[in-house]
């Protein structure tokens with residue numbers, strides 16, 4: 001199978017960097033309190049803030065790779081054609097749910113803008129907005145993945161991307 | 171807009187006796203705390219006086235989310251009522267500045283004043299929520315494993331406090347090291363020494379069982395911070411006038427009831443805590459007040475402006 | 491309505507919908523039916539991961555990833571060999587003990603299976619063990635992974651049920667050692683029967699050499715446990731310090747990680763964390779629905795109308811968890827069922843910390859059972875074995891594992907003794 005361009009690569013780098021920042025901040029928190037005896041007020045909050053963004057951007061990358069955790073017992077026994085059709089039907093339902101999630105979150109983002117987080121005074125809209133951005137990115141990722149899958153099927157290269165293969169490869 | 175959606179769909183057409191309504195009423199307070207007992211009173215009164223046409227469902231212990239999330243849910247009409255230390259507006263929240271309000275009654279005094287009415291209008295018009303009363307909590311006190319009489323005794327003292335600036339700056343002004351920490355981690359944090367002490371109303375100290383691991387309660391009374399009872403404005407306006415009045419009256423009765431419970435429990439709590447080996451300390455409150463004067467003035471002027479701040483200072487210390 | 495929603499969720503999971511979306515969609519159906527404002531979806535998604543405690547998940551995964559890369563696995567196996575290699579069935583016992591040691595540096599059972607299985611299964615085969623026994627003992631012994639700290643699964647339990655993390659991590663220590671001990675007894679008897687080989691006893695010099703190179707890896711769980719109970723750090727901070735320690739040890743002592751590989755480890759860890767935590771996010775909406783509809787009360791009342799006997803309730807719940815574990819991954823089952831079950835067991839007077847360890851243990855054993863058992867797939871693949879043959883070899887192994895579950899279930903003291911001592 002020919003190598004496809006990985007559109008998600010910049011996002012993979014981004015979440016790796018977010019994780020690095022979270023580790024660094026938390027270590028700084030311990031050092032500041034334990035070694036210098038002056039606890040940081042903002043580290044806990046910033047760590048949580050970055051984690052939220054890491055998770056929702058990360059979830060979109062996982063969607064792009066079609067690697068969300070699930071029970072694949074039935075699907076593994078299906079023919080490629082049945083598997084592709086059921087997968088696409090499920091993705092339509094998932095897309096509908098994500099569109100509703102993204103759309104309904106706009107009102108929440110507005111309402112939450114007037115309140116700010118305790119230490120860094122980041123408006124809560126920037127926290128809740130991670131779900132909006134994540135849902136939109138997931139919608140895009142799932143559409144791209146579905147196009148890839150259909151192309152692969154036409155070329156006879158479609159296979160069950162089960163998570164077991166992935167685990168064993170490691 | 172789908173803001174009214176939940177209130178409408180919650181109201182099934184009743185069987186001849188008029189519309190029925192459901193109120194989901196959420197709080198941080200735990201069952202057994204005076205504030206929660208006040209809410210139970212509210213439920214009892216409202217359900218009785220409306221012949222069960224308003225059904226009140228209580229959700230204690232932040233079951234439905236953090237305080238901020240509950241506030242968003244009330245604004246969006248997902249739930250109808252909440253009681254919490256978050257009034258939804260900075261101007262009201264900062265009445266919690268150290269030693270600004272002399273008691274819960276002084277809070278009421280400010281909220282009932284012209285300035286207070288203005289704030290409530292702002293809540294209604296800009297955020298779609300209405301403040302309809304308070305539930306009293308005891309003054310906030312400090313707990314520690316060493317004796318503290320003056321701010322000087324707090325040098326290097328790691329005290330768990332919320333992250334908000336007025337808490338942090340208050341404790342910095344008192345020479346302590348304020349340390350934010352999830353409330354759920356405080357017990358083990360105190361026990362293992364990640365923090366040296368914490369600050370909360372006595373009823374919270376008691377219900378969290380901190381007496382098992384803290385030796386002293388310092389009656390600093392540094393903040394009064396009652397819970398605010400907030401209701402979704404659109405839901406409130408869609409109620410028949412008669413029911414609106416029932417809700418307002420029940421809120422007032424709940425407050426009186428909780429006040430009474432609080433006074434009773436303060437007495438018994440103190441006895442029980444002393445029996446459990448906790449020593450109560452009356453610190454030099456004047457020294458605490460003086461040390462925090464700069465924080466009060468600076469943040470007060472920042473939030474309200476010079477003139478309103480002076481008014482609030484007067485109302486907060488008035489003879490009622 | 492709520493039971494329809496739960497049914498829908500389970501049905502979606504069975505037909506292969508990713509668990510996170512099954513939770514999101516079934517909750518969405520409930521919100522629509524009840525006319526609840528839909529912005530709850532986004533709010534709950536964010537709330538689900540807005541937790542300082544959850545930071546420990548990527549930290550623990552990072553530690554595992556760091557320690558996994560390169561020669562640390564072999565050092566752990568060497569240490570296990572010095573300790574138990576001279577027993578009958580030496581290398582099989584090494585497998586058991588290495589899993590126990592490995593559990594102290596990794597937060598998940600599948601990581602243990604992959605790391606140890608790929609070295610030990612071929613090695614055992616070469617020494618004349620049955621291939622299927624080598625595979626089976628690898629899968630079974632890996633179960634200890636998430637029971638001994640660090641443990642991602644125990645953290646997830648603590649977060650979704652609002653239980654403190656420190657005590658949960660400590661509570662797993664004795665049940666974890668029990669798993670290994672019970673498997674060692676089983677291995678002893680089967681090795682006698684099948685006359686498996688053993689190693690000569692290690693000399694003192696060999697032992698000292700092996701341990702001095704392996705000790706830095708073994709200090710990791712010590713840091714976590716001591717840091718947590720001594721109050722130097724909170725559990726989350728101890729996870730961050732463990733990550734820092736992992737970085738230092740692998741960069742400068744074992745020298746198996748450099749800046750380049752560290753960057754790819756970070757990318758991989760953040761990805762794996764997002765995968766798990768996104769389920770937590772979606773489960774939070776579901777938990778909101780569960781709370782709002784008071785389903786735990788309803789189920790609890792139903793259960794208590796038959797019996798209020800703690801032992802009976804415990805038995806019913808353990809059986810239920812076994813059945814769930816046959817089909818679901820532990821982390822998935824935890825986020826879906828822990829919020830429903832924990833209030834019920836607490837009403838029955840069962841300690842939630844005790845229950846947490848029991849739940850994780852029971853579900854993890856499910857990871858080594860058909861039809862859905864990640865650990866079995868992994869070892870079957872490594873050993874190039876048919877799944878059916880492997881399962882047949884596994885069957886007697888469930889006996890010591892179930893005995894451990896029963897001991898953990900009916901003797902709360904085993905999980906709670908250290909908790910009471912330190913907290």
Ligand code: NA
Nearest residue numbers: 593596635640
């Ligand atoms: Na572990």
Ligand code: NA
Nearest residue numbers: 816856859862
């Ligand atoms: Na299984």
